[in-house]
Amino acid sequence: MKKEQVVNCQFSVWYPIFKKHTIKSLILPLPQNVIDYLLDDGTLVVSGSDNNTQQTHTNNNDSDAEEDVQWSDDETTTTATAPEFPEFTSRVLEAINALGGYVFPKLNWSAPRDANWIALNSSLQCQSLSDIFLLFKSSDFVTHDLAQPFLHCSDQDSPDPAINYELVLRKWSELISGGEFRCFVKENKLIAISQRDYTQYYQHVLKQEEQISHAIQDFFSQHIQYNFLDEDFVFDVYRDSQGRVWLIDLNPFGQVTDSLLFSWEELTSGEVAHQQEGPAFRCTNSEVTVQPSPCLSYRIPRDFLDLSTGEDAYKLIDFLKLKKSQQEESEEEEEEVEVIPQQ
Ligand SMILES: Nc1ncnc2c1ncn2[C@@H]1O[C@H](COP(=O)(O)OP(=O)(O)O)[C@@H](O)[C@H]1O
Ligand SMILES: [Mg+2]
Known part of the structure; x- marks a missing residue:
């Protein structure tokens, strides 16, 4: 397999040729700062500001009773601020709307198939850029596209062809x-x-x-x-x-x-x-x-997923108890350390 064959299989190369015989899609160029964000291991947190208003409303419905709950008592916790891409975000939302509100996302070659477990709906169906970012940042397949698209090519000595990275949005279709x-x-x-x-x-x-x-x-x-x-x-x-x-x-x-x-x-x-x-x-x-x-x-253990989605309340209680006892243990250890006389 030659590098050129990989280049030819990019979505934006084959889509115009076979448009009539495939699912309707839109291609948006990925700005460099978005590529950098996707490749950066540190920040998974994504800004929620691009969510559809409809979603924001439903989230607000049950918020009154919980307003005063302080979930973390650790004052030193710092929250990573997600980068914002206002212009790109609005272009993506416009494209999602043009495709009927639900899309299947991919990059030049790959979809984040290895990351569907992380989405709340356990699916690759996306409604917003933050849905897409969550999947992309959790996917090794997407990282492969960005970091080593020409791996396994036989002509390793030739220079890598330049790639223009693209976000592909395909109209969501329930395929059996x-x-x-x-x-x-x-x-x-x-x-x-x-x-x-x-x-x-x-x-x-x-x-x-x-x-x-x-x-x-x-x-x-x-x-x-x-x-x-x-x-x-x-x-x-x-x-x-x-x-x-x-x-x-x-x-x-x-x-x-x-x-x-x-x-x-x-x-x-x-x-x-x-x-x-x-x-x-x-x-x-x-x-x-x-x-x-x-x-x-590629998945995390089922227990962990149940915990994160809160499907099994008892598991969550057990987990919190475990965390508490671990914390107490480590506090005891810290105290022990302090007891050691300084010489
Ligand atoms: N538009 C779509 N809507 C819903 N599911 C899709 C869509 N396109 C592809 N899929 C599903 O996702 C799978 C992977 O899609 P594909 O484009 O082949 O990605 P990859 O090349 O990363 O495997 C397909 O086998 C299909 O089941
Ligand atoms: Mg494929």
Whole structure:
């Protein structure tokens, strides 16, 4: 995989070519100060000032009883002030409104799929720039786009092409995972199709294997083949309930892209391409083969999440008790330290 192939798979490169066959989206250039903020490990706190007024109202409804509660008695605590980007914020809000109020965010290549657990709705659905920042700042996939987009490229000696970073906002669409497939194209030939979410077994996918494969082959030959800048690439599709196929994403043909139910060796050696007439089709074929979700390792423990969302009140009480006893212990230790006579 060459650096140029990665460059060609940027959203702003492929979207204009395939606009008619994909989800409506808007692309905003990312200002340098926003890039710096996203790369800065220190500040996670995001300003709430861009929230929709509607949200602010609902937040205010139950505030009267809690006004006097002082949650922290530690006077030395300093609150990090979030940077504000008023101009960018208003452009983002305008774009979100133009796309119907709910968006799916990504950068030039990646969405923050590894960070959905951190959002209150456990989803990548965003309504404001602070929703987007929370996901982006928690995502290793997004950091990869910003910090090392050309990792795994074979032409490491050539200089890195200049990248203009962009915020991609896509109209939110409820996609059913069973309808998503990844398609591998080598020398402009569709060689393999894999169920995208291979952690689940979908009976209908197994049953309609041939139908799905044909629908994707037609979509490829009519709209995709020979229209892209490279002859090797990977494209993701969605087959909706009416059987219509949509383009979801384009990815480089190489290690950076998950080969799902195939291996990169099979795909590059030509082994897959020569075994049958059309593309090889693979899906998860029984409950037995169901695998853990690949993003699971990015999550924090369930207990912690329950605590943070307050879903389990007893856990929170236990946690606070634990904190209190730890605090008492450390205070005792401090006292002990003080007892040691100075010599
Ligand atoms: N517009 C959208 N609305 C809702 N979910 C989406 C949208 N676009 C993509 N998704 C979901 O997010 C997943 C990842 O999207 P994708 O653009 O391929 O990001 P990445 O390249 O980082 O994997 C898709 O498989 C799909 O399930
Ligand atoms: Mg992708």
